[in-house]
Amino acid sequence: MSYLTSAVLAAALGGFILLGLRARWADGTVDDYITARNSQSGASLGLSFLASGMGAWILFAPPEIGAFVGPVALTGYALGSALPFIVLGLYGPAIRRALPEGRSIAEFAQACFGTNVRRWVSLVSVAYMACFLAAELTAIGAITALLSDVPPALVVLGVALSTLAYTVLGGLRASLATDRWQAWLLVALLLIVSSVAYTHLPDMPTMSSMPKVPLSDALSVAITLVIAVTAANLFHQGYWQRVWAAQDSQSLGRGAWLGGGMTIAVVMVIGGLGMLASISGVELGDPPMPFFALLGNAPSWLALLALVLAVTLVASSVDTLQNAIASLMVSQHQQQGRSLTTARWLTVALMVPVVIIALQGLSVLRLFLVADLLCAAIVVPVLLGLWQRMTTAAAIGGGIAGLLGAVLPGWVTTSSLEAGLLAATFPNGIPTLGPFLGALLASSLVSVSWAKVAGNRAPWAKHG
Secondary structure, three states, X not given: OHHHHHHHHHHHHHHHHHHHHHOOOOOOOHHHHHHOXXXXXXXXXXXXXXXXXXXXHHHOHHHHHHHHOOHHHHHHHHHHHHHHHHHHHHHHHXXXXXXXXXXXXXXXXXXXXXXXXXXXXXXXXXHHHHHHHHHHHHXXXXXXHHHOOOOHHHHHHHHHHHHHHHXXXXXXXHHHHHHHHHHHHHHHXXXXXXXXXHXXXXXXXXXXHOOOOOHXXXXXXXXXXXXXXXXXXXXXXXXXXXXXXXXOHHHHHHHHHHHHHHHHHHHHHHHHHHHHHHHHOOOOOOOOOHHHHHHHHOOHHXXXXXXXXXXXXXXXHHXXXXXXXXXXXXXXXXXHHHHHHHHHHHHHHOHHHHHHHHHOOOOOHXXXXXXXXXXXXXXXXXXXXXXXXXXXXXXXXXXXXXXXHHHHHHHHHHOOHHXXXXXXXXXXXXXXXXXXXXXXXXXXXXXXXXXXXXXXXXXXXXXX
16 A cells, blocks of 8 residues: 555655756746746746645644634634735735835845844744744645555655755746645545545434534634634745736735635534534544544545645645745846846755654644744834834834733733743643734834834835
């Protein structure tokens, strides 16, 4: 069986390589390599948003939330996963007008607030995406071990090398081309796996056995997930690249709403499977993995399709992240030839530590939560850059206030600064509302108040 599984996975990855290489960038400039400027229709962007946002995480987190917390929290997760696309769809046209030759969230931050804020935003963005990369490759290793007897390291390396093969040569255009096919493939595979798994449930579930979680607790989890996921993904450079890849503002809006709607549907379906697993009495495992628990009663061939689904999910997010991180790290002031060479080598170099971490099989959930919190602390000050009264000092002050606000809830409830700091690092790996809400409210309040008192305009607004 391992030979068949290896052959199927190799065929899938090989197909992605061919699709990516066929879409090599048009004119060979570094700008086209990292932005594919003004080239994508609304439909293409919608599928790309779906594919690049989905990863192996959807096979773990939404089913577990559905199984143990219920539909309210699951809805929060689905909305949080889709909101970054919708925010950029609404906010993106103004960004395109303000920075028609822009490339990244970092350049947006520099245009609004200067070099120091750009470096801060770049650091947070790269840290978040590196965690995302490590988590995805770690997850595919774990799924491979769970569903087959193929060595997990072989699949981890296979995904990393195959995605590099077309992102290094083809840049963003290659990632966008594979996204379209990967989006349709993951939808088809998800429908097949879900329907077959449902028909093989040991008992038909009843609504009376839904998770018994107080509504207040479910709402708390839902709000936490909306804040954490939305704030973090707004620092996903891969999504910002698509702001300028759109043919025009209308295409960006259509693509954002299409991608957001499809993302909500996918997360709700996969999370619903977790609820079905819980209420049907299936043994969820230790640690609990409701989605994979459903496969225990299904035909053996379904495990192979589930593994192909997982590889598709991981490849679609990894290739986006590879190009996104490289685009942030390439200096816009270098000569074109050097920049393009640098972009290629950085894409390769960044994968070395990520693969090493992934091969350790470590849990990166806590790192993810800390990265999410860092994003939540500065997302409002950064996005307020288009407000004409926003200033650099207000943005920096708001970001610092956001960091303090993350610590404040734990500090107040325990009367201990040390306990507050510990709570803001999520020692149990469980998302809690206090730090996220504190970070968001403090950063928003200080940024807006400071800007109103200062009464200055943003740097780019002064001149444009």
